[in-house]
Structures are given as structure tokens and as C-alpha cells.
Amino acid sequence: MGATTSMASKQLSVTPGESIEAKVLVRNNGTLVDQFSLDIVGDAREWVEVVPRVMNLMPGQDGEATVRFAPPRDASVLAGPMPFGVRVLSREEPGGSSVEEGAIDVAPFTDLQVELTPKSSKCRSKAVHEVVVDNSGNYPIGVDVVTDDPEEQLRLTLDHSSLMVQPGTSAFLKLRAKPHDRFLRGNERRHPFVVTAVSGDLPPITANGTVVQQQLLPKWLLPAAVALVALAAVLTVLWFTLVRPTVQTAAREAGKAAAEEVQADMQEQVDLAERKAVAAEEQSAAAQKQAAEAATAAGAAGANNGGARGATTTQDGVNIASGSAVDFRITTGAAADPNPEAFENFGVPNGVIPADKTLVITDIIMQNPQGDAGRLRILRGNDVLLEVGLANFRDLDYHFLEPWTFGPGAPLKIQVSCQAPGAPAPADGDCTPAVSFSGRLSGPSAG
Known part of the structure; x- marks a missing residue:
């Protein structure tokens, strides 16, 4: 007969981060004292707890268990109805086990963030930022991204302005900021701007950024040009007065030394070849002598050894290589x-x-x-x-x-x-x- 299971309420609702409980009634319909194990099946099992997990019931006796639903406030728990089952396993009659099914409605929650990377950039003609929209809620959110330049000094351009951000994911947009006016020399100019994410009835979310505009000519360009001209003049004087005569003398001495070194290397190679030839003759004679001795020893060993036989055996004398x-x-x-x-x-x-x-x-x-x-x-x-x-x-x-x-x-x-x-x-x-x-x-x- 096994067990019968009933739940007072099969349609429940809960807000992530909070909890709700339901009662489950288990009856032993068998004729024996039985032990019943209770667990949860379905996608909700990670955040559903049943107490007690094991109960012992006499024939015809009822037992009550509490099912506690506590979804975390996390994007992994999606909003909407989620089916579940309370499974009761009979120890004495496994075939009489039962499952009581229900559904828990998870309420939606919103957690939308907007970030700007980098918050401040430096440029001469154009700057590039990245807008990141994070949806840490548990349902998809449609977002419109708009930009604003309070001082009207920038031309702001987005890849696209409307997007759908799935729960637990981030959307990335490229923002290009180009100053209207440019200047060759002068102090840096700071241009603030604002990026705003708008979604239906939700409050708008903003991120502030700044473009620091620099002069077109690098500050180091003029000092570097003067230094290069002076360095070129000094190097020219040194070449004709010191370096060129020294190089010519060193080249003549290096050529003479190289010729002597080549001659010495050639003589050394000749001597080495003669030594290798003598050593090879000695090794050949020694190898012939060892081969003759090995042949004599092998003949003697063959005469004294009538052959050997063996088998792969265990310590108990069992031949494991045959059978x-x-x-x-x-x-x-x-x-x-x-x-x-x-x-x-x-x-x-x-x-x-x-x-x-x-x-x-x-x-x-x-x-x-x-x-x-x-x-x-x-x-x-x-x-x-x-x-x-x-x-x-x-x-x-x-x-x-x-x-x-x-x-x-x-x-x-x-x-x-x-x-x-x-x-x-x-x-x-x-x-x-x-x-x-x-x-x-x-x-x-x-x-």
C-alpha cells in the first residue's frame, strides 16, 4: 500500500530573500511499521527544505512535515511560477512511494546598475568609453541609454541606445566622445558628461564621466627637436676628430689577429684528426679481441646449460599464464x-x-x-x-x-x-x- 501524501496549499508565492512554509501530511497505508524519507524534486530543490526528512509511522498513522521555501535574492532564481514535488519514499514498500506536486510563484525584484569605464579619459581629438549595464535582478529588463553634455562641448555617440538585458548578465556599449573644438597649444580643458539608463517606471540610473582635452602638439616635441639638433652636431665633431681614426687603426689590427687565429685553428684541426685516427685503430683492435672472448664464453655456456623452463606463478604455485x-x-x-x-x-x-x-x-x-x-x-x-x-x-x-x-x-x-x-x-x-x-x-x- 505504501504512503499517501497531501498538501494543504499547492499554489504558493514568495519574494526572493524571504521565506514561506507549507504543511505536508503523510499517511502510512501499509500493514507494517514503515520508515518514510522525504525530499524535494524539481529546480526549486536548491532552496527548499523539508523537516523532518525521515519519519517512522505505525500502520494507519499520519505524520506532518514542514516545507520551507527560501529563494535567495539572486538572479539565478528567475521570476515566475516554478513547479516542485515533495517525494515520499517508503523503506518497506518502495513501490508504494508517492510525490505530491505543487508550484511556487517567485516574485520579481529589480537590481539595475550602470557603470562607465574609464570614468575619466584624456584625448587630443577623440576619447572612447565603455558603458556597462548590469541586471542583477531576476527578470529581463528593457533599457534605453541616453547621454547628456551639460556644457555642449562634446559630440557623444553610442553603438546603440536600446537593449534588453537578461537576468544575471551585463550589456556593453561603446561610447565615443569627440570635442567640438581643438587647439594646438594651451592648458587642458575638462568636459563633464552624463550617461543615463531609463527603464519603464523604474527610477533613472546615471553614471558621470569626464573627457580631459589636451593640446594637439605634444609638450615634449619642441625640447626634443632642439636636443636632437644639438646631439647631431656633437656626434659629427666626434666622428671626424676621434672615432674615425680609432676605427681605422682597430680594423687593421683586427684583420691581422684574425689571420693568425685562422692559421692556428687549421693546425689544431690537423692535429686533432691525427689523434682521432690513432684512437680509432686502437678501439677496433680492442673490439675484435672482446668479440672473440665473448664467442668463446657463449660456446661454453651453451654446453653447460641444458635449457631452462619457467612459468608465471603466484605464491600459491598457481600458473596464471595458462589455463x-x-x-x-x-x-x-x-x-x-x-x-x-x-x-x-x-x-x-x-x-x-x-x-x-x-x-x-x-x-x-x-x-x-x-x-x-x-x-x-x-x-x-x-x-x-x-x-x-x-x-x-x-x-x-x-x-x-x-x-x-x-x-x-x-x-x-x-x-x-x-x-x-x-x-x-x-x-x-x-x-x-x-x-x-x-x-x-x-x-x-x-x-
Whole structure:
């Protein structure tokens, strides 16, 4: 029979940053004492809390839980209706679980900002600013951007003036400011301007900026020109009086030294070639002698060694490099249990492994097609070799360089802890992961 669930109010409304509560009634329609787990499904689950999350009910007994809706004042929580569900899971009869559905209407809120980057710019003929409109509210806002120059000294141009800003996003506009008048020399001139964002009935939002206009001729131009002329005159005098005679003398000495160095290098190369030739002859003689000694030693070793044989064996004397191939699959059907330490055991199908053989596993493939939640273990006797979370995979395979061995005293088995069956859940409400094994059946190695 499982549980029945009812909610007094299924149409609720809440303002982001505030909270509202609703009551949920749970009845145990079964004939056994049952434990029920409550949680929230849907996009609202991040900011919805149910208390208590677990309740134990006698047959026919009712239990009440409180559902608290507390959306944050954030653009990620969009305005408008948002469906949700209160899910009640029965421990004793998973197939009798139920979901009570409803909708919460999230009220809109506005958080619009306008920024100007940079706030102040310097230019001679044209300045460029960027207007940033930030919508930190939870619904789209249409915005008109207008500019104003109180002193009427600038020509202000926007890429476009109307835009739609989505919640949690920013819109960027390029603003070009060009002074009407320009001057060659003189003091800087400051031109203030204002950017305003207007949206329906909302109060206008403004950002102030300034263009600092400079003279067209750089201030450093005249001093730099005088300095360059003086420097050119000084360099000309130095060249004809000091540098040119010194360069000519140095060139003659450098040519003589280079010729002597080339002659010395050539003699050194000749000597080095002669030494390498002598060394090569000595190495060749030594190599011939070592080859003869190695051939003699190899003949002696072949006469004294009648051959060797070996096998790849374990410490128990099991040959893991030979034997007959084997592959099989262990399927499971573990009942859902909220206790994460409750495991059910599953073994190798009967008749797969003879009593006198050792199972050598080289490859495993784990399957969780339903998306069950819980844990799966692979054991050798009572020793856990591998433990994985079922929620971490749908298909997972391993291939071993050093294979696993399972002898008669330490059989292969699987344990499963089922927290929640996947969707669609089986009729019996069990978790049904499976593991496929492949390897060999080997006996003790020959003496």
C-alpha cells in the first residue's frame, strides 16, 4: 500500500530573500511499521527544505512535515511560477512511494546598475568609453541609454541606445566622445558628461564621466627637436676628430689577429684528426679481441646449460599464464535501504568455477544502466578489492596488468548497498547493477 501524501496549499508565492512554509501530511497505508524519507524534486530543490526528512509511522498513522521555501535574492532564481514535488519514499514498500506536486510563484525584484569605464579619459581629438549595464535582478529588463553634455562641448555617440538585458548578465556599449573644438597649444580643458539608463517606471540610473582635452602638439616635441639638433652636431665633431681614426687603426689590427687565429685553428684541426685516427685503430683492435672472448664464453655456456623452463606463478604455485578462458556475469537485485552500511551479497553463478581450479581475472566491466544510487564492492573472501559509488558510473571497465586470483578458500563475491533505485525503477524497487568478468581457470603449476 505504501504512503499517501497531501498538501494543504499547492499554489504558493514568495519574494526572493524571504521565506514561506507549507504543511505536508503523510499517511502510512501499509500493514507494517514503515520508515518514510522525504525530499524535494524539481529546480526549486536548491532552496527548499523539508523537516523532518525521515519519519517512522505505525500502520494507519499520519505524520506532518514542514516545507520551507527560501529563494535567495539572486538572479539565478528567475521570476515566475516554478513547479516542485515533495517525494515520499517508503523503506518497506518502495513501490508504494508517492510525490505530491505543487508550484511556487517567485516574485520579481529589480537590481539595475550602470557603470562607465574609464570614468575619466584624456584625448587630443577623440576619447572612447565603455558603458556597462548590469541586471542583477531576476527578470529581463528593457533599457534605453541616453547621454547628456551639460556644457555642449562634446559630440557623444553610442553603438546603440536600446537593449534588453537578461537576468544575471551585463550589456556593453561603446561610447565615443569627440570635442567640438581643438587647439594646438594651451592648458587642458575638462568636459563633464552624463550617461543615463531609463527603464519603464523604474527610477533613472546615471553614471558621470569626464573627457580631459589636451593640446594637439605634444609638450615634449619642441625640447626634443632642439636636443636632437644639438646631439647631431656633437656626434659629427666626434666622428671626424676621434672615432674615425680609432676605427681605422682597430680594423687593421683586427684583420691581422684574425689571420693568425685562422692559421692556428687549421693546425689544431690537423692535429686533432691525427689523434682521432690513432684512437680509432686502437678501439677496433680492442673490439675484435672482446668479440672473440665473448664467442668463446657463449660456446661454453651453451654446453653447460641444458635449457631452462619457467612459468608465471603466484605464491600459491598457481600458473596464471595458462589455463582455459572463462567469462561470466554476476547480476544483483539489492533492496533499497537508507542505511549506507547495509550490504547484500551476490556470488559467482553455480558451475562456473570447478572446486579444484583457481579463477584468474584480467578484465571487469561494471554496468549501472538504471542510474541507481549506492555503493558496490568486489571482494576476495572477506577482503574488499574495489569499492565504487553507483552514482559515479553507468558503464565502467578495468583491465589489469597484474591479474586478480581467487582460490577455493577465497571466493569472488559482490556486495551492493542500495540507497535509491534509478529511473525507471524496477517493479520490485531494487538496485540492479551488474559486473562482467573475464579471465582464465588455472590449476597448480607443474613442478
